[in-house]
Amino acid sequence: MEIDIRGPRFGAALTLAVLAIAFFTGSVWVLALQTVVFALGASRGPHRSPYGIFFAKVVKPRISPTKEREDSRAPQFAQAVGLVFCLVGLVGGFSGIAPLFYVATGFALAASFLNAIFGLCLGCEMYLIIKRFSRTKETVGA
Amino acid sequence: MGAWGLGLLLAASLVFGFVYRAKRGRVHPAKSLPRDRAASALDLSPLTVELGSRGSFIQFSSAFCTPCRATRLLLEGVAAANPGFIHHDIDAEAHLELVRRLHILSTPTTIILDRNGVEVGRASGAPKRDDIERVVASLR
Numbered sequence: 001m002e003i004d005i006r007g008p009r010f011g012a013a014l015t016l017a018v019l020a021i022a023f024f025t026g027s028v029w030v031l032a033l034q035t036v037v038f039a040l041g042a043s044r045g046p047h048r049s050p051y052g053i054f055f056a057k058v059v060k061p062r063i064s065p066t067k068e069r070e071d072s073r074a075p076q077f078a079q080a081v082g083l084v085f086c087l088v089g090l091v092g093g094f095s096g097i098a099p100l101f102y103v104a105t106g107f108a109l110a111a112s113f114l115n116a117i118f119g120l121c122l123g124c125e126m127y128l129i130i131k132r133f134s135r136t137k138e139t140v141g142a
Numbered sequence: 143m144g145a146w147g148l149g150l151l152l153a154a155s156l157v158f159g160f161v162y163r164a165k166r167g168r169v170h171p172a173k174s175l176p177r178d179r180a181a182s183a184l185d186l187s188p189l190t191v192e193l194g195s196r197g198s199f200i201q202f203s204s205a206f207c208t209p210c211r212a213t214r215l216l217l218e219g220v221a222a223a224n225p226g227f228i229h230h231d232i233d234a235e236a237h238l239e240l241v242r243r244l245h246i247l248s249t250p251t252t253i254i255l256d257r258n259g260v261e262v263g264r265a266s267g268a269p270k271r272d273d274i275e276r277v278v279a280s281l282r
Contacts, residue, residue, distance in 0.1 A: 134238070
């Protein structure tokens with residue numbers, strides 16, 4: 001499905017704010033909140049995650065329309081990557097391994113920062129690298 | 143971790159972002175040009191691609207990569223405006239063996255071949271137009 005490219009970027013800005021609070025306060029529960037948002041975005045698509053719905057209902061009607069669209073599967077994949085980092089952070093937080101909490105949360109935080117500020121989707125960039133590990137039958141022809 | 147940790151992390155991310163944005167899309171020239179050009183054409187098997195009489199753009203894309211579209215538009219435009227150039231868009235996911243062999247890590251990656259099929263440069267990320275124009279001007 002084609003979505004407004006500004007939606008995922010807006011979501012990244014909210015993610016950045018939530019993860020910054022989690023990182024700053026060391027709160028496992030704030031990280032858990034973001035984990036739920038990532039889980040919804042990864043399973044339903046970024047436009048149907050809480051941040052995506054907020055963008056569509058509140059932000060989009062107030063900003064000028066754009067023709068710039070992207071396939072929602074790219075940010076959806078990135079949400080799944082974010083989910084993995086958050087889950088690792090939660091394991092660290094709940095088991096009392098503080099470095100694991102901070103490193104995992106830190107990576108997710110840095111990725112959301114790069115997406116919000118530079119429009120750079122690191123999760124999307126990881127797609128082919130992850131695919132490269134899979135064994136797939138070669139097909140002939142472009 | 144507190145304020146220092148957070149500040150440090152954001153500062154590092156900012157630096158990374160600027161460096162990444164500056165490097166992404168630049169055309170990097172192939173390391174060394176082999177003496178016998180015809181003999182060292184880039185092995186694209188199992189694909190057989192038609193080569194342009196001046197050069198070819200071999201773009202590797204994935205189905206839902208956002209910058210792949212901009213890359214396709216740019217390279218199609220450059221190929222249309224410069225006779226002797228051909229643009230091929232290849233689905234990276236369908237040719238993972240080739241992708242591994244050519245050390246392609248992300249989409250879009252564009253490999254530029256000369257008329258003999260020898261790699262002269264490559265860019266990962268949507269290529270910068272100036273870089274592409276420069277390579278086009280250098281290929282006869």
